[in-house]
Amino acid sequence: MSDRQPLPGTVPLLRLYIAGESPGARRALANAKRLVSALDGRVHIEVIDILATPEVAETADILATPTLSDDSTDPPRRLIGDISNIAEVLSYFGYSRKDIAS
Amino acid sequence: MTETEEITVDPVLERVKTGVEAFDDLVMGGLPRGRTTVVGGTPGSGKTVFATQFLAHGITELSEPGVFVTFEETPAEIEANMASFGWDIRGWRGTDKLVFVDASPRDSDQVVVGDFDLAGLLTRILHAARSAQARRIVLDSVTQLFDHFVADQTVVRRELLRIATALKREGLTVLMTAERDSEYGEISRHRVEEFVADNVVILRNALDRERRRRTIEVLKMRGSRHVEGEVPFTLMVDRGMVAVPLSSLRLEQQSGSRRVTSGNRELDAMTSGGFFRDSVTLVSGATGTGKTLLVTHFLAGGVAAGERALLVGYEESRGQLFRNARSWSVDFEAMEADDRLKVVCLYPEAQSLPDHLLMIRELVEEFDPQRLAIDSLSALERIAPETGFREFLISLTSFIKKREIAGLCTATDKSLVGGHSASEQHISTLTDSIILLRYIQQAEFMHRGLMVLKMRGSEHDKQIRRFTIDTSGMHLGQPLDDAPNVFGDALGSPSA
Numbered sequence: 001m002s003d004r005q006p007l008p009g010t011v012p013l014l015r016l017y018i019a020g021e022s023p024g025a026r027r028a029l030a031n032a033k034r035l036v037s038a039l040d041g042r043v044h045i046e047v048i049d050i051l052a053t054p055e056v057a058e059t060a061d062i063l064a065t066p067t068l069s070d071d072s073t074d075p076p077r078r079l080i081g082d083i084s085n086i087a088e089v090l091s092y093f094g095y096s097r098k099d100i101a102s
Numbered sequence: 103m104t105e106t107e108e109i110t111v112d113p114v115l116e117r118v119k120t121g122v123e124a125f126d127d128l129v130m131g132g133l134p135r136g137r138t139t140v141v142g143g144t145p146g147s148g149k150t151v152f153a154t155q156f157l158a159h160g161i162t163e164l165s166e167p168g169v170f171v172t173f174e175e176t177p178a179e180i181e182a183n184m185a186s187f188g189w190d191i192r193g194w195r196g197t198d199k200l201v202f203v204d205a206s207p208r209d210s211d212q213v214v215v216g217d218f219d220l221a222g223l224l225t226r227i228l229h230a231a232r233s234a235q236a237r238r239i240v241l242d243s244v245t246q247l248f249d250h251f252v253a254d255q256t257v258v259r260r261e262l263l264r265i266a267t268a269l270k271r272e273g274l275t276v277l278m279t280a281e282r283d284s285e286y287g288e289i290s291r292h293r294v295e296e297f298v299a300d301n302v303v304i305l306r307n308a309l310d311r312e313r314r315r316r317t318i319e320v321l322k323m324r325g326s327r328h329v330e331g332e333v334p335f336t337l338m339v340d341r342g343m344v345a346v347p348l349s350s351l352r353l354e355q356q357s358g359s360r361r362v363t364s365g366n367r368e369l370d371a372m373t374s375g376g377f378f379r380d381s382v383t384l385v386s387g388a389t390g391t392g393k394t395l396l397v398t399h400f401l402a403g404g405v406a407a408g409e410r411a412l413l414v415g416y417e418e419s420r421g422q423l424f425r426n427a428r429s430w431s432v433d434f435e436a437m438e439a440d441d442r443l444k445v446v447c448l449y450p451e452a453q454s455l456p457d458h459l460l461m462i463r464e465l466v467e468e469f470d471p472q473r474l475a476i477d478s479l480s481a482l483e484r485i486a487p488e489t490g491f492r493e494f495l496i497s498l499t500s501f502i503k504k505r506e507i508a509g510l511c512t513a514t515d516k517s518l519v520g521g522h523s524a525s526e527q528h529i530s531t532l533t534d535s536i537i538l539l540r541y542i543q544q545a546e547f548m549h550r551g552l553m554v555l556k557m558r559g560s561e562h563d564k565q566i567r568r569f570t571i572d573t574s575g576m577h578l579g580q581p582l583d584d585a586p587n588v589f590g591d592a593l594g595s596p597s598a
Contacts, residue, residue, distance in 0.1 A: 019221030027217075050222055054229035061208055062222035063250070075209040081216025088215055 011044045013072065014093070019065040020051045027082040028066035035086055039095055115326055118166075118238065118275045121159025122152065124345035128320050128329040129301075137324070138266050138276040138298055142290040143305035148316060148335075148343060149279040151187065152305060153240040154180070155342040156277050158189045161199045166237035169230045169274075171203040171223075173246035179206075188340040201234040203227050207250070214254060220261035223247075224268055231272060239274045241265075245281035248292050259297060266298040289321065300324040306332065310487045313454065318345055334456040334493060346456045346497055362473070362508045365403020366396070368578035369537075372554050372563035377535060379472075381558070382499045382509040384479075384529055387539030391550055392569070393512040394418070394426060395576050396537070397475045400510045402432045405442045409472035414462055415447040416481035417514075423447065430575040444469050455486040455494045463501060474502060478512040479529060495532050534558040542568070542582060551582055 016032050018025035032045045050057040050065065060069070068079045070093055083089050090096075117132035126132045133139050133156075143149045153170075160166035172180060180202075181191040194200035203226045231239060248258050269276050278298065280290035285308045289295050295302045302321040307314060317332035335345040361376040364383075370376045377383050385393050394417075401411040415423055423445060427434045437443035446465060453461070466474065476482075476498075483491050502509040513529055530536055536555040541548055552569050554562045565581035 017222065019219070019225060022219070022221070024217055024219060050225050054225045057222050058203065058226050058229070061204070061210070062226075063205060063220055064214075064218045064223075065221045066218065067222065073211075075211055078210055078212040080212060080214045081218045084216050092213060092215075 011042060012070075012095075014043060014045045015060075015069045015071055016045050016047050017050055017057065017060070017062045017065055017067045017069065018047065020049060022065075024066060024082050027084065028068070031083045031086065031089075032068070035083070035089060038086055038090070043095065119159060119164065120152070120156045121163070122155060122318075122335070122343050122345050124333060124335075124347035125318055125343075127347060128318075128333060128345075129323060130327060133275055133277070133301065134323070134326060135275050136270060136273050137300040138270065138278065139301040139303060140290065140295040140299035141277060141279045141303045141305060142282045142295065143279070144282050144285060144307060147282075147305040147307040148337060149305055150175070150180070150242055151184070151337060151343050152318075153242050153277050153279055154184050154189060154191075155187070157200060157238055157240055158187075158342070160238045161194055167199045167201075167234040168238040168240065169201050169203065169227065169234055169236045171205060171227055171230075171239065171241045173205050173241070173250070174207075174243055176206045177202040177204050186339055187337075187342040189342070198234055201230040201236070203230050205247075207246075214251065218254075218257065220247075220258070220265065223261075224265050227265065228268065228272065231269075231274060236274060239269060239276050241276070241278045243279040243281055244294055245279075245291050255292065259292070262294070263297050295322075310490070313485070313487075315454075315487070315490060316456075318343075334490065336454065336456045336460065338460070344460060346459050346493075347501075362409075363403040363407060364396075365399030365401070365406075366576055366578075368567075369396075369399075369552075369554075369576075372567070372578070373535070373557055374561045377508050377510075378559065379508055380503045380506045381534035382502055382511065382532070383535040383537065384511050384513060384533040385537045385539065386513045386515060386529075388515040388541060391539035391541060392552075392571060392576060393514070393539060394423070394477055395430060395571060396539075397477050397510060397512060398427050398430055398432050399575055400473065400475055401434075401443060402427075402437075404473040404508070405437050405440075410441075410469065411437075411443050411473045411475070412465060412469050412471040413443070413445045413475045413477065414465070415445065415477050416450050417478055418447065420445055420447050429573065430571075431573055432575075444471070450481045450485045455482065455490050458482060459494055459497055462498065466501075466505060466507065471507060473508040473510070475510045476512070478514050480512075480514040492532075495529060499532050530556070542566075544582075549582070552578060 016028060018028055029047065036043060036045055048056055050062060064080045066082055068083050070077045077093065079089060079092055115134035117130065118135050119126050119132040141149055141152060157168035157170060160168050184191055191200060205223060244262060248255060251258050266276060280294040282290055285306050289302060301323045304319045304321055306317045316335050318335050319332045320328040333345050335343055338344050360379040362379050363376045364370050364373065385396050387393050401413055404411040424434045434443060434445060438445065486494065535557040538553045538555050540551045542551045549568050551566045553566045568579045568582050570577050570579060
């Protein structure tokens with residue numbers, strides 16, 4: 001995990017906050033992978049397990065898991081849930097779809 | 103207010119003191135350790151104060167660190183708002199005696215798109231609890247959590263239950279606050295109490311005769327007894343929430359047989375030797391019949407016997423009281439200078455009834471008198487609703503007895519001639535002795551008469567005695583054999 005903010009021209013960074021190995025967390029991880037490949041790797045998703053780093057959950061004010069967050073905006077934009085609907089996720093964060101395996 | 107028939111401390115449940123003394127008495131010593139209590143109340147009813155006091159008491163008195171999970175105000179706001187109660191939240195945070203989980207609404211753009219849980223919140227709470235080694239935890243208010251995930255009430259319910267269960271497993275004593283919509287409606291919005299609460303407490307801030315009346319009530323205590331009914335409380339600077347004990351439950355009121363002088367030898371004779379040390383006597387009569395004179399005798403008699411006496415006056419100023427006393431050859435100034443007497447006068451309207459009670463208690467604790475006079479109760483009665491006044495009296499009389507103080511209270515009749523007043527009947531059952539003062543007309547003369555109507559646990563003279571007043575005070579004369587029936591109304595009503 002890192003505190004880097006995405007610099008202009010670099011790959012945008014999303015953070016996925018999950019809690020351990022719950023079924024919801026597994027679904028979210030799988031969906032995150034689909035999301036990255038849908039965007040041809042033009043987005044990077046950092047996975048943060050809050051059970052391992054609870055203080056991060058406090059700083060980032062995470063209540064619900066899974067949460068997919070774009071922390072580069074102010075205020076941060078957050079999607080709560082297992083992000084199963086890729087199209088919805090893309091449009092929420094304003095990414096253009098290329099070829100989405102749905 | 104009623105109490106469950108037999109009060110015993112449940113041996114199984116260890117008690118956690120909240121720091122609100124009179125409340126702890128209601129729940130047999132405190133909240134049961136390791137259980138969840140839901141505190142419901144309308145906005146402004148004092149939920150956050152109660153919750154913070156619960157944590158503060160643990161930190162300052164019992165070395166029990168706490169966690170404050172806030173869904174509403176930010177930690178900085180809570181620090182600022184609670185500072186006036188004397189709680190050094192910032193200091194406690196600095197030494198990790200108090201750890202916040204800040205779940206107050208923050209500026210963020212959030213959408214719920216699928217299944218989720220509140221593991222994030224739970225993880226943060228558990229992390230905070232472990233790093234503080236907390237024993238107590240507050241969630242204020244969980245209603246806000248429902249508002250945060252407004253479309254997913256079922257999930258919030260499920261997750262709240264999960265959180266409560268996890269906290270219980272950690273052995274934490276949990277206090278959750280919840281919003282109510284009205285003072286006498288549903289227990290809480292979203293019926294939080296139904297699925298997480300072992301215990302339910304209600305705080306009220308009701309408007310009663312144009313006055314705010316704050317009360318606390320224990321609605322439910324799982325597996326344990328509690329005292330039923332609403333107990334008034336007040337919020338005090340540097341102290342927080344102070345509940346007014348209605349009666350001292352654990353008190354065995356030892357009825358002493360020691361007598362103290364009424365300050366009037368003839369009255370002592372009528373009462374077979376004076377008042378009892380731990381008793382409350384009511385002097386009732388119309389204005390000008392000599393109530394304040396009896397009070398003055400009572401105080402002077404105590405001081406002469408080497409006691410300390412306290413007078414709380416609600417009708418006359420200090421100046422008037424001192425002048426009256428002087429006209430009966432009693433020197434209040436000298437008594438005060440010797441620290442044998444303390445006279446405190448104030449307007450009944452200056453504060454609420456519970457505040458008056460607390461003030462009297464504080465005065466007594468500070469001055470430590472052996473006798474206490476209140477002149478008059480009628481003046482206090484006019485600022486309070488009937489139930490509030492009754493509670494005040496119960497509380498006052500039991501306090502007086504507990505301290506083994508001889509108490510004398512006056513009540514003013516509205517009618518000049520004849521007897522009977524509402525307040526008199528009201529007060530009479532709560533006092534041990536009643537002395538009636540009346541105007542009595544005989545032919546073209548107006549006399550004053552005195553009668554000892556009731557005296558619990560003692561013989562007394564049942565005659566109506568005429569009396570006169572001169573520069574040395576009251577002098578009881580001969581019985582009035584042919585008195586008109588001016589005591590009639592009162593004679594039949596109260597019984598010892």
